[in-house]
Amino acid sequence: MAEVKDSQPLEIQKREYQKMVQEVQPRPTVGRNVFWAFVVGGLICVLGQLLLNFFQGRGLPLTEAGAATSTVLVFLAALLTGLGVYDEIAKFAGAGSIVPITGFANSMVAPAMEYRGEGLVLGVGARLFTVAGPVLVFGIVTAWLVALLYYFFR
Amino acid sequence: MPAPKKNGLQTVWFQNPPVIISTATIVGSKEGQGPLGHTFDKVVEDNYYGEDTWEKAERRMLKEVMQNAIQRANLQPQNIDCLLAGDLLNQIISANFVARDLGIPFLGLYGACSTMYEGLALGAMLIDGGFADYVLVGVSSHNSTAERQYRYPTEQGVQRPLYASWTVTGAAAAVLARQGNGPVITHATIGKVVDLGQSDPMNMGAAMAPAAADTMARHLMDTQRQPAYYDLFITGDLGTYGRELALKLMQQKGYDISDRFSDCGILIYSPEQDAHAGGSGCACAGVVTCGYLIQEIKAGRLKRILGVATGALLSLCSYQQGETIPGIAHAVVIEGR
Numbered sequence: 001m002a003e004v005k006d007s008q009p010l011e012i013q014k015r016e017y018q019k020m021v022q023e024v025q026p027r028p029t030v031g032r033n034v035f036w037a038f039v040v041g042g043l044i045c046v047l048g049q050l051l052l053n054f055f056q057g058r059g060l061p062l063t064e065a066g067a068a069t070s071t072v073l074v075f076l077a078a079l080l081t082g083l084g085v086y087d088e089i090a091k092f093a094g095a096g097s098i099v100p101i102t103g104f105a106n107s108m109v110a111p112a113m114e115y116r117g118e119g120l121v122l123g124v125g126a127r128l129f130t131v132a133g134p135v136l137v138f139g140i141v142t143a144w145l146v147a148l149l150y151y152f153f154r
Numbered sequence: 155m156p157a158p159k160k161n162g163l164q165t166v167w168f169q170n171p172p173v174i175i176s177t178a179t180i181v182g183s184k185e186g187q188g189p190l191g192h193t194f195d196k197v198v199e200d201n202y203y204g205e206d207t208w209e210k211a212e213r214r215m216l217k218e219v220m221q222n223a224i225q226r227a228n229l230q231p232q233n234i235d236c237l238l239a240g241d242l243l244n245q246i247i248s249a250n251f252v253a254r255d256l257g258i259p260f261l262g263l264y265g266a267c268s269t270m271y272e273g274l275a276l277g278a279m280l281i282d283g284g285f286a287d288y289v290l291v292g293v294s295s296h297n298s299t300a301e302r303q304y305r306y307p308t309e310q311g312v313q314r315p316l317y318a319s320w321t322v323t324g325a326a327a328a329v330l331a332r333q334g335n336g337p338v339i340t341h342a343t344i345g346k347v348v349d350l351g352q353s354d355p356m357n358m359g360a361a362m363a364p365a366a367a368d369t370m371a372r373h374l375m376d377t378q379r380q381p382a383y384y385d386l387f388i389t390g391d392l393g394t395y396g397r398e399l400a401l402k403l404m405q406q407k408g409y410d411i412s413d414r415f416s417d418c419g420i421l422i423y424s425p426e427q428d429a430h431a432g433g434s435g436c437a438c439a440g441v442v443t444c445g446y447l448i449q450e451i452k453a454g455r456l457k458r459i460l461g462v463a464t465g466a467l468l469s470l471c472s473y474q475q476g477e478t479i480p481g482i483a484h485a486v487v488i489e490g491r
Contacts, residue, residue: 003406004350004364004403004406005406006407013350014350014351017350017351017352017364018350018351018352020399020402020403021352021357021360021399024360024395024398024399024402025317025357025360025395026316026317026395028315028316029316033313081309081311082309084309086309086311087308087309087310087311087312089311090311090312090313091311091313091314091428093311094313097311098311098312103311106309106310106311107310107311109309110306110307110308110309110310110311111307111310113307113309114302114307114308114309115307117206117207117208117209130307131306131307131310
């Protein structure tokens with residue numbers, strides 16, 4: 001068992017205390033989290049597929065049907081965020097609701113609502129990308145690196 | 155010559171124990187639905203409390219409890235010699251702006267979630283030192299203002315870990331006086347900042363538990379008392395796991411308080427309320443002390459308690475720069491009279 005004593009050097013106290021925290025801290029419910037992430041994430045994908053089939057059935061070519069599907073999913077996620085429902089879903093779904101495009105929409109709308117009080121320009125305008133910004137930055141950098149590799153090694 | 159009212163290294167005692175002559179509390183709807191819901195003066199269902207921002211809602215709650223506490227003591231704001239108040243927001247704007255409205259000489263405090271007890275300790279010193287007849291102490295916190303400042307936008311879909319705590323929405327105030335009816339403050343132990351290297355801002359219980367144990371053990375050493383002297387040791391917002399850690403640390407310091415150790419953050423919500431480890435925020439220790447604890451002491455069910463409010467002294471900037479989280483805890487002895 002971890003033992004923290006005032007007589008120990010601070011570094012030892014910190015190490016022992018870290019062990020004690022590990023002993024006490026509850027284990028994350030990985031099994032349940034993975035299950036719900038799979039179910040909810042899967043359902044969002046099923047919805048996407050249904051929408052895609054619908055738009056294709058109405059005569060749109062695949063790429064344009066894809067764009068229309070994304071638009072609808074983004075709209076739905078934004079609406080649910082505005083109604084205060086999306087974060088309740090995410091509490092159970094975790095990555096299942098963060099990874100799909102709906103999570104991206106949520107991460108844009110949430111700060112937009114949050115910073116409305118600080119005005120349209122310095123509030124919403126400046127803070128809109130606080131959560132989504134890093135995703136875009138690293139997404140674009142990765143795409144650029146992959147394109148570079150493709151250019152030299154194809 | 156040593157200071158005449160100092161006991162040991164960190165504890166002061168009061169010759170004429172200052173009296174808590176009145177208190178007032180307001181909480182949000184989640185706190186109102188909790189097990190202590192009936193002990194609060196007012197439950198506000200609207201998260202905005204009729205204002206257009208959460209910050210203004212928090213301010214309105216703080217102002218209201220202060221006015222109520224003054225009124226209940228049959229006083230006017232101009233009778234109060236000093237206002238000691240603080241909150242969690244940057245530059246303690248809730249307290250500053252309420253002080254602007256009340257027009258009472260004001261000392262702003264920041265002790266994170268320990269601010270209520272920092273205020274009680276300092277207020278008692280001002281009174282017993284002969285510098286004031288009446289001191290008003292007040293604190294506030296709001297779940298939404300704290301979330302947006304320290305963590306994520308409130309509507310952001312994130313999963314909180316099981317050891318995370320939930321910032322209490324509410325405000326509490328108390329009037330301390332040289333004489334009058336009510337529970338008295340007999341001792342205060344000023345805490346040291348303790349940092350045992352915890353760095354997860356979601357796990358504030360673990361960051362603060364060493365400070366809580368340090369202050370409690372120091373108080374017992376300074377006063378040469380045994381744990382059994384108190385009916386209750388109650389920390390501010392360690393939560394379920396932080397309390398367990400503080401209990402272990404106390405055991406290793408040679409004090410067993412397991413049969414008389416609770417935490418305001420654990421009491422304020424029931425497990426079904428999905429608050430995870432428990433409540434936190436300035437208002438957590440504030441409303442539980444000014445509501446439930448004072449009522450229990452007045453009813454005689456508790457005679458003597460050691461209240462220990464805990465604070466995590468981090469900022470968004472400090473943890474983003476990789477700093478660990480310093481903790482602090484201030485203890486105050488409250489006795490029934």
